[in-house]
Amino acid sequence: MSEIPYKIYLSENEIPSAWYNVRADMKNKPAPLLNPGTGEPLKAEDLYPFFCEELSNQEMNNTDAYIDIPGEVLDFYKMYRPSPLVRAYCLEKALDTPAHIYYKFEGNNTSGSHKLNSAIAQAYYAKKQGLKGVTTETGAGQWGTALSMATAYFGLDCQVYMVKVSYEQKPFRREVMRTYGATVTPSPSMTTNVGRKINEEFPGTDGSLGCAISEAVEAATSQEGYRYVLGSVLNQVLLHQSVIGLETKAALDKVGVKADMIIGCAGGGSNLGGLISPFVGEMLRGENQYEIIAVEPASCPSLTRGSFVYDFCDTGRVCPLAKMYTLGSNFMPAPNHAGGLRYHGMSTIISQLYDEGYVKATSVKQTDVFAAAEQFARVEGILPAPESSHAIKVAIDEALKCKETGEAKNIVFGLTGTGYFDLVAYQKYNDGVMDDYIPTDEDIAKSLSQCPKIG
């Protein structure tokens, strides 16, 4: 038995005291957000009506490499962090691979995912600004759950617009949010102008993430003392999620291991961006080399099949324009079961890094992902979220390549969460009735053709 333990835990005082802002080390900064009306670059102040001021400032901060984590956020982090970096001894054995596999497990908290890392930060700044509450949207429900936990902790009101189909099909997620005191409204609802309009135009619609975003933004801007918060895509979110990567790096350093390859699933990019940030930082500063792989679903392949252009962040087209890899804001991802990876675009930071070759990308099919999830669950004892299982699939593939070549690569991947609320999907897989959805080139070209023509 190697001397490296199964779980590499940092001590509580080794939780990072500052988030790392990878933009500070990027030579080519992510392109600025543009006002959707005028096409002009936005300033932090332009975001104040929507986001908390400190979060708006973080969103625009391309220069400070480190931003202190507030003490109250650190205290909350201590309830569920440091998260373990796990050496996947049992998976290695099952694969009979010379590779060493590690995963950073972010699922050991009631939100079941890494989302809590940013939720608590965003709730803190809202509280600090003296707000009454926040509004947000949620698809699968992970972000809404994380936010309701964070707002309960700080005594803030929390209004969640949940995509109607999820609201109905995932009543348990909804109940967790309610238990934490949040108000959960199925979207599109009749409580906002945009919701009423969508309901009128598309009677009986199941809703979509883009539509729920538009409702949550309207709810925030039409109530005194409320702001809108978002769980992915934004620079501020990647900043908060850097705690994942910083802990991963510290744990690897602790046992004297250098990662060769870092793998993460990519939807909006928050988990991937957080996981890779300190490693990419070293690459950007010319200190080290890593192979970084973003894994996306074949059904929603923004990096591998999208275009790097300015696009709307939401379907309702009320949010700013961002330059990102996108499939077009009208792209309707097929109903695959990784709800957290069904976003048409990608973080501007990840998009820029991908464009410059720091990050590679690949896409995987849903049934292959669930096969990997099941294999992992049986030997590593954790039932993974469908999103996280995209990373598992590629980590297993890479470990099997090592078996062929005989290389003992150090493969690190992000296990962002657990699949306890995704059993409908597992049931479909167990019953052999799960489909693979892959959009045609025509589908993608059509939705991309509706992107605004900028730059």
Add this chain to the structure above:
Amino acid sequence: MSEIPYKIYLSENEIPSAWYNVRADMKNKPAPLLNPGTGEPLKAEDLYPFFCEELSNQEMNNTDAYIDIPGEVLDFYKMYRPSPLVRAYCLEKALDTPAHIYYKFEGNNTSGSHKLNSAIAQAYYAKKQGLKGVTTETGAGQWGTALSMATAYFGLDCQVYMVKVSYEQKPFRREVMRTYGATVTPSPSMTTNVGRKINEEFPGTDGSLGCAISEAVEAATSQEGYRYVLGSVLNQVLLHQSVIGLETKAALDKVGVKADMIIGCAGGGSNLGGLISPFVGEMLRGENQYEIIAVEPASCPSLTRGSFVYDFCDTGRVCPLAKMYTLGSNFMPAPNHAGGLRYHGMSTIISQLYDEGYVKATSVKQTDVFAAAEQFARVEGILPAPESSHAIKVAIDEALKCKETGEAKNIVFGLTGTGYFDLVAYQKYNDGVMDDYIPTDEDIAKSLSQCPKIG
């Protein structure tokens, strides 16, 4: 801020290498199991047709204080142990109590509870004996999930008889078991004689735990290479669960804290017995004093309102007789939501300790339990299982007593699991439609009158 961290983690090499067998230190041993046909005390060999040989021997072992944990079980433990002992700073603050509250959290594994501690041991001995597989019953599904994880790890077949009403109402638990390769059959089924008989007698019955036990036992004894395994009540299970108490004691010692009070929920007694064993051991040896409180639901109050007599362990009356606090094997607990606490009897070890005053007991009402669960979830960030929340309720009550008296007691309780699969219950609580069920004296007297007349 105190120097005690939020989470007191032991290192991997501080996981106990031996289970502690509290019976060795008991002056008055638990009364022996009796053959239900002859009324004669059973020997280990008498159990071999039902249980693995080593487990049968452990069941009867009243003398060895320590039994080595096999290396392969220890390796598995390392995937999810040591579990954290958490200082509940946020709960203390919310209660404004001088008490120091600690909880041992056993929910950070996919089975969602402490059940895995014994499941992996039982699967190991089955594998070692060269068996093909094991059978068991499950009510709420925690034990079935834990066992399916353990058998998947050792490549054993796993046949789970799941109480029909749970099978239908908890499809997600069922899918987790299937994902781990288990066969899950709703009970009563048409696959066993006893199942067919019950279906004939009670057409359309929802099933019960006692009935599922009878089916699982028949399935084990009628198939070559199979044995029956059980997740609670048995001495062997309390032995394996001692890992909880040993780690708790070690963690407290590490930070120099002496517990004043130890609180655990009590259904069959496995978690409570495991948690308290090293502490009770000190009491039995006259080395230390602790106040130990077993918490049971008011709807199924075996310790507080049952009798200490010989009774059947199952409804079908095929299992041995055990001397225990019981409500009568025909007692039908009201449909409260703590499925793990709906057993008519109690571990013979706990029963004996309770009878001699080493353990106290109290019962709590369901709605009070969920109020405590919600309060805990909001400040400590963990959504607790309904079972575990019984302990939370009493820990909060005791902490509030300390507030009145000004005492800074060290209160330790067992947080056995998470409530991710209990959201139907939370929904009822959130909607204000949860009832409290309390059996009448007449109900209890009636079922107790059917106990066999022995001793």
